[in-house]
Amino acid sequence: MTATFLVIAISSLDPDGSDTRNEPMLVYPDALKTARQLKAEGKAFRVIADGDQTEEQLQSFLALGALV
Numbered sequence: 001m002t003a004t005f006l007v008i009a010i011s012s013l014d015p016d017g018s019d020t021r022n023e024p025m026l027v028y029p030d031a032l033k034t035a036r037q038l039k040a041e042g043k044a045f046r047v048i049a050d051g052d053q054t055e056e057q058l059q060s061f062l063a064l065g066a067l068v
Contacts, residue, residue, distance in 0.1 A: 003051035005031035010044040010067070017046030017067065025050065028057055039064045 004025040008017040026034060031047065038045040046067040049057075061068060 003049045003053040006048040007031050007034040008046045009038055035061055035064050035066060
């Protein structure tokens, strides 16, 4: 099963990034684009994977500073 991802900005209202309501599940290229955008905005973010993610996918999010 191809992995899908939640990319969630961390805020003072949700410091754990655990509120996944209204967050879309994204395929890898879209999730990576969202993560890059959040990093460019200086926002902390969390990535939650559903399915079989590859080591390369995980490392790309970690390189951007994601909490996983």
